[in-house]
Structure formats: structure tokens, C-alpha cells
Amino acid sequence: MQSPKPRLVSGVKPTGRIHVGNYFGAIEQFVKLQHDYDSFIFIPNLHALTESIPSKEELITRTMDVVLDYLAVGIDPEKVTLFKQSDVPAHASLAWIFDCLVTVPYLMRAHAYKDAEAKGKEVSAGTFMYPVLMAADILLYDATIVPVGKDQKQHVEYARDIAIKFNNQFGTLFTLPQEKILENTAIIPGTDGRKMSKSYNNTIPLFATDEEITKAVMSIPTDSRGKDEEKDPDELILYQIHKYFNPSPELRASYAKGLGYGDAKKMLIQDIITFVTPMRERRATFAANPKLVQEILISGAMKANDIAMKKMFDVYEAVGLTQ
Numbered sequence: 332m333q334s335p336k337p338r339l340v341s342g343v344k345p346t347g348r349i350h351v352g353n354y355f356g357a358i359e360q361f362v363k364l365q366h367d368y369d370s371f372i373f374i375p376n377l378h379a380l381t382e383s384i385p386s387k388e389e390l391i392t393r394t395m396d397v398v399l400d401y402l403a404v405g406i407d408p409e410k411v412t413l414f415k416q417s418d419v420p421a422h423a424s425l426a427w428i429f430d431c432l433v434t435v436p437y438l439m440r441a442h443a444y445k446d447a448e449a450k451g452k453e454v455s456a457g458t459f460m461y462p463v464l465m466a467a468d469i470l471l472y473d474a475t476i477v478p479v480g481k482d483q484k485q486h487v488e489y490a491r492d493i494a495i496k497f498n499n500q501f502g503t504l505f506t507l508p509q510e511k512i513l514e515n516t517a518i519i520p521g522t523d524g525r526k527m528s529k530s531y532n533n534t535i536p537l538f539a540t541d542e543e544i545t546k547a548v549m550s551i552p553t554d555s556r557g558k559d560e561e562k563d564p565d566e567l568i569l570y571q572i573h574k575y576f577n578p579s580p581e582l583r584a585s586y587a588k589g590l591g592y593g594d595a596k597k598m599l600i601q602d603i604i605t606f607v608t609p610m611r612e613r614r615a616t617f618a619a620n621p622k623l624v625q626e627i628l629i630s631g632a633m634k635a636n637d638i639a640m641k642k643m644f645d646v647y648e649a650v651g652l653t654q
Contacts, residue, residue, distance in 0.1 A: 339368035340474035340508075342375045342416070345393035346382070349400045350534035351603075352519035352527030355575045360478040360511065362405040370411040371472050371635060374398060377416050377423065377464060381457040398624060400537065403614035414631035416468065421639035425467040426460070428646060429493050432500070433463060437492075442485055466490035471639050473506040481518055482526065484510050501649040504642075519575065522551045524568045535572075538611060541604055548600050553592040560589045569595055576602040 341361060343353055361372055374397045379390060394415060406413060416422055438444065441462045447454045462485075469477055469490040477487045487510035494505035518526050521533030528534070535547045551569050564570040564586035573582065576599065586595065617624055647653045 336367065336369040337475035338473055338506075339364055339370045339476050339478065339511075340373075340469050340472050341478050342373040342468070343397060344375050344378045345390070345397045346379050347393065347529045348534075348536040348538065349397060350527060350529070350536050351572070351575070352521065352534065354404065354537050355519050357478055357483075358401070358404055361401075361411075364476075364478065364511075365407060365410045368476070371414075371474070372401060372406060372411050373414050373416050373419075373468070373631075373635070374401075375416045375465075375468065378461065381455060381461050395624070398628065399614050399617050402617045402624070402627075403538070403610045405610075405613075408627040408631070412631045412634050413627055414635045415628060418628070418632035419471075419635045419639050421471055421636070421643045422464065422467050424643055425471055425646065426464040428650060429463045429466055429497070430460060432496050433493060438462060441489070442482070462486055462489040463493070466493045469508050470494050470505045471642055472635070473642070474508045475506065476511045477508050478511045481512050484512065501646075504645055504649060520568055520571045522547055522568075522572075524552065535603065537607060538614060539607075541600075544603050545600050548596050548603070551596070561587060562589070563587070569599065573599045573602065576606050 339361075341357065343349060343358060349358070361370065364370065374394050376390060376394045379385065379393065384390075385393070398413070398415075401413060402408070438459060441459075443461055444454060444459055447458060465486045466489050469487065470493070477490075479487060487508055491507050494507050498505055521527035521531055522535065523531065523533040525531050525533060535544065539547065551572070553567075553569060564574075564583050567586060569592065570583070570586045573586075573595065582598075644653070
């Protein structure tokens with residue numbers, strides 16, 4: 332029986348260490364919303380194959396790192412259905428049916444495809460079909476909302492489009508999802524001022540060591556403003572990152588009045604370490620108990636599979652694949 336709470340579905344691709352941008356752009360929402368939504372949070376490890384297939388060992392490690400990170404930041408497995416995408420075969424099955432509904436020109440509008448093509452990359456079929464698998468991820472569970480960063484909004488739009496196309500052709504089976512974006516955390520800047528992204532190598536890993544945090548912060552570029560020289564804090568990369576760890580008016584006022592960059596960087600380093608220390612401790616506790624982590628994933632996969640298989644039966648029946 333479906334929960335009376337509206338359903339939420341989302342996940343973070345295991346393509347490397349989760350960073351500050353991932354946390355403030357999406358994962359923090361997962362934690363805040365888990366009390367009010369029937370949350371399905373998964374590790375989209377099938378999506379991790381789209382750009383370049385990592386080694387078996389690397390993919391396993393990255394996947395488990397994301398699981399530990401989820402648990403460390405406060406995802407409660409008593410409130411959230413936490414599972415690996417690959418443990419629910421219906422994701423790929425539904426994606427194939429959707430693949431046969433959408434057209435090539437439609438998918439050529441996808442940002443990921445256009446970006447890759449603009450960079451002269453040889454685009455894999457997986458990258459090209461990425462939005463369809465993401466639509467299956469969302470629609471399989473009748474998600475009401477999908478917490479995403481602003482740059483991911485198009486994927487939810489694709490999911491709605493595909494749901495409408497299927498519903499019009501085969502009968503109404505899918506809920507139309509809505510993206511949930513917190514505007515003030517839409518795009519988190521990286522250490523070079525561009526969007527924080529693993530592909531730009533400008534991230535601050537959420538579970539970095541103190542030394543790694545220090546190195547990342549010290550690499551943030553600054554201008555030639557002298558100490559006590561006033562400037563709009565929002566024009567400073569340093570403050571744009573710092574405000575997520577210390578949103579106080581006092582900090583903003585200090586930057587506006589000309590807080591020295593050296594002092595500001597020292598403050599940011601300490602604020603990040605203070606912020607992540609409780610998370611580090613929770614992560615270490617779960618990492619020391621792999622049996623518990625596996626039990627959480629098995630329980631989540633069982634619940635997800637139960638819902639997914641029922642949805643796929645309805646889909647197969649509607650399409651004519653059950654006779």
C-alpha cells in the first residue's frame with residue numbers, strides 16, 4: 332500500500348567522491364525532506380557506465396562510498412527507501428519501453444548530449460539515452476517531486492514529457508513529477524568560480540581530509556582587493572562558497588567591510604571542518620559495520636522491487652506484452 336505521504340525520488344551518480352556542491356545542491360534536501368515525503372533515494376550505478384565504464388572494483392567502491400555518504404549526512408533508512416539502481420531490474424526494462432517511444436531529434440536537445448558534442452567527444456549510446464533511463468528512474472515509483480540542482484531540471488521535464496506521451500498512447504499509468512529546486516542553492520561555485528563539478532576538477536570533497544580541505548580552499552582565486560577595502564560579497568568566489576557553511580549576516584558584513592582574504596580562507600577552512608566532523612564520525616561508524624549497510628540495501632531493494640514489479644506488470648499489460 333502506498334504511503335499517504337507524497338513520494339520523492341532522487342539519487343547521486345557514483346562517479347567519484349561526493350562534493351560540497353552535491354551536498355548543498357541536492358543531498359541536503361534529501362535529509363530535510365525525508366520527514367515529509369515517502370522518499371526513495373537510490374545510487375544510480377547504471378548511470379555511472381555512460382561516460383566510461385570503470386573497473387569492477389572501482390565501481391563497487393564508488394557505489395559503496397555513496398551509500399556511506401548518504402548514511403553519514405543523515406539519511407535515515409527507517410524513513411527512506413535506500414537502494415542500488417542495479418538491484419531493481421525494472422529500471423532498465425522500463426527505460427527500453429520509453430526508448431521506443433521517444434525520437435532521436437527529441438533526445439538531441441538534451442544538455443548532456445549537446446555539451447559532449449560541442450566538446451568534440453564521441454558520444455556513447457548510453458550518454459545519448461541517459462535522459463530516458465532517468466525518466467524511468469523517476470516514473471517507476473510515481474514520484475511527486477524530484478529534488479535536483481537547477482542544471483538537472485531538464486531531466487525532470489523529459490520525465491514529464493515521456494509520461495504524458497505514454498499516458499496518451501496507452502492509458503494513464505504514470506504520475507507527472509515536478510522538480511524541487513531551492514533557488515539559493517541552485518548552482519554551487521567551485522574553487523575556480525565555475526559550477527562545482529568533478530569534470531572541472533574544482534570540487535571540495537564532502538569527506539575530504541583536513542589537508543585536502545586546506546589545499547582546496549587555498550586554491551580559490553582572489554582579486555587584488557586590499558584589506559579593509561569594501562566590495563560586494565556576492566562578487567567574491569570565496570564568499571559564495573563560505574556562505575553555505577556560515578550563512579550569518581555577520582560573516583557577510585565582514586566580507587563587505589574588507590575581511591582579508593588570508594583570514595577569510597582560514598575561517599572557511601575551519602567552518603568546513605566543523606561542519607563535516609559529525610558526518611565523518613557517522614560515516615566511520617557505518618563503514619565499520621558493513622553487514623548493517625548491506626542489510627539496509629537489501630531491505631531497500633526488496634521494497635523498491637515490490638513497487639517496481641507491480642508498475643511493470645501494469646505497463647506490460649497496457650503495451651500488450653503479457654499475452
